[in-house]
Amino acid sequence: MYTASTAFLDALDAAGVSYLFVNLGSDHPGLVEALAEARAHGRRVPAVITCPNEMVALSAAQGHAQVSGQAQAVIVHVECGTQSLAGAVHNVAKARVPVLIFAGASPFTQFGEMTGSRNEFIQWIQDVHDQRGLVRGYMKYDNEIRTGRNVKQLTWRALQFAQSDPKGPVYLMGAREVMEEEVPEVAADVADWAPIAPAALPPGAVGELLDDLKRARRPLVVTSYLGRNIRAVGALQRLVGRLGIAVLESVPNAVNLPHDDPMYQGCQWNEPVQNPLLAEADLVLVLDSDVPWIPTVSRPRADARIWHIDVDPLKEQMPLWSIPARRVFRAHVETVLDQLSHLADAIGLDAGQFAERRSHYTALHEARRVRLRRLEARPSDNRITAEYLTAAIRAHVDDDTLVLNEGITNYPVVVNHIAPRRAGQMLNSGGGNLGWAGGAAIGAKLADPKRTVIAMTGDGSYMFSQPSTVHWMARQYRTPFLHVVFNNRGWRAPRYSTLAVHPQGYASRSDDIGVAFDPPPDYSAIAAAAGGAFAAKVETADALEPAIAAGLDAVKREGRAAVLDVWLPHLMEG
Known part of the structure; x- marks a missing residue:
C-alpha cells in the first residue's frame, strides 16, 4: 500500500x-x-x-x-x-x-x-x-x-x-x-523545485567597488560566516592577497580565511576595546556578517566608506539592526569575489602597486602571531590555562580534523590558538543557544566518517548538550569523537556580562553570584556510563598531553568517543 x-x-x-x-x-x-x-x-x-x-x-x-x-x-x-x-x-x-x-x-x-x-x-x-x-x-x-x-x-x-x-x-x-x-x-520531478540561483552584483557596482578598494590606503574586510561556503574562502584569499586587503573576523562562525595567510588579522568578539584595524580603515567591506562590530565599544572611523554585501543584508530576523553602510547589496559573496577578480584580470590590474599595504598588514599579522605564542606558554604552577590547553590540542589537528568550537567565553581562545589553516576546519553553532556541539559532532561524523572530530566546549555547554543522549548515540551509530570540556566550574559568561555593566557593583565583590557548579559533576563519567566513552579528568599540565593522546587513540583506534574533563582556573578568578 x-x-x-x-x-x-x-x-x-x-x-x-x-x-x-x-x-x-x-x-x-x-x-x-x-x-x-x-x-x-x-x-x-x-x-x-x-x-x-x-x-x-x-x-x-x-x-x-x-x-x-x-x-x-x-x-x-x-x-x-x-x-x-x-x-x-x-x-x-x-x-x-x-x-x-x-x-x-x-x-x-x-x-x-x-x-x-x-x-x-x-x-x-x-x-x-x-x-x-x-x-x-x-x-x-x-x-x-x-x-x-x-x-x-x-x-x-x-x-x-x-x-x-x-x-x-x-x-x-x-x-x-x-x-x-x-x-x-x-509522477513529479524534484528538479522542478530547484533552490534559487546565487545573486551577483550589478556590473556597475563591481567596478565602483574595485575602484574603492584600489584607492583606499587601509582597506579592511570584516566577515563572520563567509566561510560556510568553502569555495568563497579561496576566492577571498586570492583577492585580498592580490590587492593587499586586511581581513578581520567578527564573531566567526567558520574559517573565513586561513590563519596563516598574512592578510589575516585576527578575530573580535566581546572585547570592551576599540579594534585598531577598524579605527584605521578608510574603506570597510562587510561580507556576510551579522555583527561586524559592537558600536558602544568599537566602530569604524567616522569618514570610512562602508560597503555591505550579504546573503541577508536586511537581517530579517533581527528587529534592531543597522550599520552606516551607503552601498548595500543582497548577493552571493563567492560570486561577488569572482566578479571582482575577473574585472581585475580584465583591466590588467598590477598587484605590485599594493606592495606597501601587503607589507603593512604582513607585519601586523606576524606581531599578532608572536603575541599568541607567548600566551601558550606552559604555566609555571602546573595549572592549565585555556590557551595552553588549546595549543596542546592544536598539535594533534591535521587536515582531516574538524574542530567544533563551543567554548563560549573561550570562543576567541579556541579560534586564536587552534589557528585553522584551511577552509572547513572549524565550525560553531552560528547561534546563541548552548549545547550544540555534542549532537553536531554526531551529525558531522555521519556526513564525513573519515574525519576526526574534536568538540571543544565549556562545562556549561557540555551539560546543555544532553551528554547521556549524545554518548549513547555516538556508540550506537559509530560516530566517535573527542570531547574536550573547559571546566571552570560554572557559567563564566553571566559573570563577565554583569561586570561589564556593574564593574564596581556588589556582584563584583561577591564570591557567589549563582553561576557556579562547584563541586561539578563528573563529566567524563557521564559519557562513560551512557556510551562506554574513554573518560579522563585532567587537573594538571603534566597530565594533559598523555590524556589527549589516550583520548585520540580511543577515538581513532578503538572507535569510541572520549571525554577529557580539563580543569582550568575557577570562573571567579580574574
Whole structure:
C-alpha cells in the first residue's frame, strides 16, 4: 500500500536527504509502517537515527548540513516534541542552516471515522490551537500536510525554501489520518523545485567597488560566516592577497580565511576595546556578517566608506539592526569575489602597486602571531590555562580534523590558538543557544566518517548538550569523537556580562553570584556510563598531553568517543 507516509519518505530521498533524526511518538504509526515496509522490500529511504532527545536530533541534523551542505530531516512528536527541539531551533535559524523538521499532529477524528483516528488519551491533551506557531518565528517556511496527494510537491517546496539563500529551517506537520492516507504515486520531478540561483552584483557596482578598494590606503574586510561556503574562502584569499586587503573576523562562525595567510588579522568578539584595524580603515567591506562590530565599544572611523554585501543584508530576523553602510547589496559573496577578480584580470590590474599595504598588514599579522605564542606558554604552577590547553590540542589537528568550537567565553581562545589553516576546519553553532556541539559532532561524523572530530566546549555547554543522549548515540551509530570540556566550574559568561555593566557593583565583590557548579559533576563519567566513552579528568599540565593522546587513540583506534574533563582556573578568578 502506497501511503502519504511512503510518498513523504520517497520525496525526502529524491531530494538528497540521507538521514532522518527521529524521536517518534503516537502520531507516527504511518511513518513507522512505511519505513518497515521499505526495509522489507528493499526500497531505498533515508537512514533512521534514533535520538532520545529532540534538541540533540536537531543539532545532529545541523552538524551534518554544516559539513555536507545538504539539508537533513528531523522527525518529532506533535507539539511536545516541537517544544523539546528547544534552543536548537534558534541555532539553525540564526546560522541559516537548511533542515526540514516534520512533526505529527493529534488525530482530527475520534470515532474511528478514518484510519489513524484517536485511540489514546494523550491525543486529546496534545491537540493545541497553533502547533506551527510554536516555531513560526524561526522558520523560512511552515505548512500542514492536508492530503497525501501532493505531499511530494509540498516537501520539495519546503526544501526549496530551506536551501535557497538565505538558507534556514522549515517545518511541516501532518495528522495521523493524513499520513495514513492511501494515495496514487505522483509522477513529479524534484528538479522542478530547484533552490534559487546565487545573486551577483550589478556590473556597475563591481567596478565602483574595485575602484574603492584600489584607492583606499587601509582597506579592511570584516566577515563572520563567509566561510560556510568553502569555495568563497579561496576566492577571498586570492583577492585580498592580490590587492593587499586586511581581513578581520567578527564573531566567526567558520574559517573565513586561513590563519596563516598574512592578510589575516585576527578575530573580535566581546572585547570592551576599540579594534585598531577598524579605527584605521578608510574603506570597510562587510561580507556576510551579522555583527561586524559592537558600536558602544568599537566602530569604524567616522569618514570610512562602508560597503555591505550579504546573503541577508536586511537581517530579517533581527528587529534592531543597522550599520552606516551607503552601498548595500543582497548577493552571493563567492560570486561577488569572482566578479571582482575577473574585472581585475580584465583591466590588467598590477598587484605590485599594493606592495606597501601587503607589507603593512604582513607585519601586523606576524606581531599578532608572536603575541599568541607567548600566551601558550606552559604555566609555571602546573595549572592549565585555556590557551595552553588549546595549543596542546592544536598539535594533534591535521587536515582531516574538524574542530567544533563551543567554548563560549573561550570562543576567541579556541579560534586564536587552534589557528585553522584551511577552509572547513572549524565550525560553531552560528547561534546563541548552548549545547550544540555534542549532537553536531554526531551529525558531522555521519556526513564525513573519515574525519576526526574534536568538540571543544565549556562545562556549561557540555551539560546543555544532553551528554547521556549524545554518548549513547555516538556508540550506537559509530560516530566517535573527542570531547574536550573547559571546566571552570560554572557559567563564566553571566559573570563577565554583569561586570561589564556593574564593574564596581556588589556582584563584583561577591564570591557567589549563582553561576557556579562547584563541586561539578563528573563529566567524563557521564559519557562513560551512557556510551562506554574513554573518560579522563585532567587537573594538571603534566597530565594533559598523555590524556589527549589516550583520548585520540580511543577515538581513532578503538572507535569510541572520549571525554577529557580539563580543569582550568575557577570562573571567579580574574
